Amino acid sequence: xxxxxxxxxxxxEVAIAWTDGSESYFRMDELRKNSPSAxxxxxTDILGHTHGGTDRTDFSGVRVVGWEFIGNYAIRFDFSDGxxxxxYSFSYLRELDT
Numbered sequence: 001x002x003x004x005x006x007x008x009x010x011x012x013e014v015a016i017a018w019t020d021g022s023e024s025y026f027r028m029d030e031l032r033k034n035s036p037s038a039x040x041x042x043x044t045d046i047l048g049h050t051h052g053g054t055d056r057t058d059f060s061g062v063r064v065v066g067w068e069f070i071g072n073y074a075i076r077f078d079f080s081d082g083x084x085x086x087x088y089s090f091s092y093l094r095e096l097d098t
Contacts, residue, residue: 014026031064
Protein backbone atom coordinates (compact mmCIF):
# COMPACT_ATOMS: atom_id res chain seq x y z
CA UNK A 1 0.00 0.00 0.00
CA UNK A 2 1.29 3.41 -0.97
CA UNK A 3 1.70 5.68 2.03
CA UNK A 4 3.73 8.71 3.08
CA UNK A 5 7.25 8.01 4.25
CA UNK A 6 7.91 11.62 5.33
CA UNK A 7 6.03 14.92 5.52
CA UNK A 8 7.64 18.35 5.76
CA UNK A 9 6.41 21.93 5.69
CA UNK A 10 8.54 23.92 3.24
CA UNK A 11 7.61 27.58 2.81
CA UNK A 12 3.94 27.63 1.80
CA GLU A 13 3.92 23.98 0.71
CA VAL A 14 3.46 20.57 2.26
CA ALA A 15 6.00 18.11 0.85
CA ILE A 16 5.21 14.39 1.01
CA ALA A 17 7.74 11.67 0.20
CA TRP A 18 5.89 8.46 -0.67
CA THR A 19 7.01 4.88 -0.06
CA ASP A 20 7.33 4.32 -3.84
CA GLY A 21 10.06 7.00 -3.99
CA SER A 22 7.88 9.72 -5.54
CA GLU A 23 7.31 13.15 -4.01
CA SER A 24 4.28 15.45 -3.95
CA TYR A 25 4.14 19.17 -3.18
CA PHE A 26 0.88 20.86 -2.17
CA ARG A 27 0.28 24.54 -1.62
CA MET A 28 -1.21 24.93 1.84
CA ASP A 29 -4.06 27.18 0.69
CA GLU A 30 -4.96 24.67 -2.04
CA LEU A 31 -5.04 21.81 0.48
CA ARG A 32 -7.43 23.87 2.61
CA LYS A 33 -9.56 24.73 -0.45
CA ASN A 34 -9.81 21.05 -1.36
CA SER A 35 -10.63 19.78 2.12
CA PRO A 36 -12.92 16.76 1.78
CA SER A 37 -14.72 17.66 5.03
CA ALA A 38 -18.49 18.01 5.41
CA UNK A 39 -17.84 21.55 6.64
CA UNK A 40 -16.25 22.36 3.31
CA UNK A 41 -18.19 20.14 0.86
CA UNK A 42 -21.48 19.60 2.65
CA UNK A 43 -23.15 16.26 3.27
CA THR A 44 -25.33 14.32 0.86
CA ASP A 45 -28.58 12.81 2.11
CA ILE A 46 -30.19 9.57 0.95
CA LEU A 47 -31.98 11.42 -1.88
CA GLY A 48 -28.74 12.87 -3.21
CA HIS A 49 -29.31 16.42 -1.94
CA THR A 50 -26.28 18.21 -0.52
CA HIS A 51 -26.73 20.13 2.73
CA GLY A 52 -24.25 22.59 4.17
CA GLY A 53 -20.80 23.23 2.85
CA THR A 54 -19.26 26.56 2.00
CA ASP A 55 -18.98 28.75 -1.06
CA ARG A 56 -15.66 30.11 0.15
CA THR A 57 -12.91 29.58 -2.41
CA ASP A 58 -10.19 31.98 -1.25
CA PHE A 59 -8.00 30.58 1.49
CA SER A 60 -5.05 32.92 0.90
CA GLY A 61 -2.68 32.97 3.84
CA VAL A 62 -4.09 29.81 5.43
CA ARG A 63 -1.25 27.59 6.54
CA VAL A 64 -0.86 24.01 7.68
CA VAL A 65 0.26 24.12 11.31
CA GLY A 66 0.26 20.38 12.02
CA TRP A 67 -1.01 16.99 10.94
CA GLU A 68 -1.90 13.57 12.25
CA PHE A 69 -2.05 10.18 10.57
CA ILE A 70 -5.48 8.58 10.72
CA GLY A 71 -5.07 4.81 10.68
CA ASN A 72 -3.19 3.53 7.66
CA TYR A 73 -5.21 5.44 5.10
CA ALA A 74 -5.38 9.22 5.71
CA ILE A 75 -3.91 12.42 7.10
CA ARG A 76 -5.83 15.06 9.07
CA PHE A 77 -4.24 18.48 8.62
CA ASP A 78 -4.54 21.29 11.16
CA PHE A 79 -4.92 24.67 9.45
CA SER A 80 -4.23 28.15 10.81
CA ASP A 81 -7.90 29.12 10.34
CA GLY A 82 -8.92 26.44 12.87
CA UNK A 83 -10.13 23.91 10.29
CA UNK A 84 -9.12 20.32 11.07
CA UNK A 85 -12.00 18.01 10.16
CA UNK A 86 -11.03 16.91 6.65
CA UNK A 87 -9.56 13.43 6.29
CA TYR A 88 -7.27 13.36 3.25
CA SER A 89 -6.95 9.73 2.19
CA PHE A 90 -3.63 8.83 0.65
CA SER A 91 -5.38 8.09 -2.65
CA TYR A 92 -7.15 11.50 -2.55
CA LEU A 93 -3.81 13.26 -2.03
CA ARG A 94 -2.39 11.41 -5.04
CA GLU A 95 -5.40 12.56 -7.10
CA LEU A 96 -4.80 16.16 -6.03
CA ASP A 97 -1.18 15.84 -7.17
CA THR A 98 -2.04 15.05 -10.80
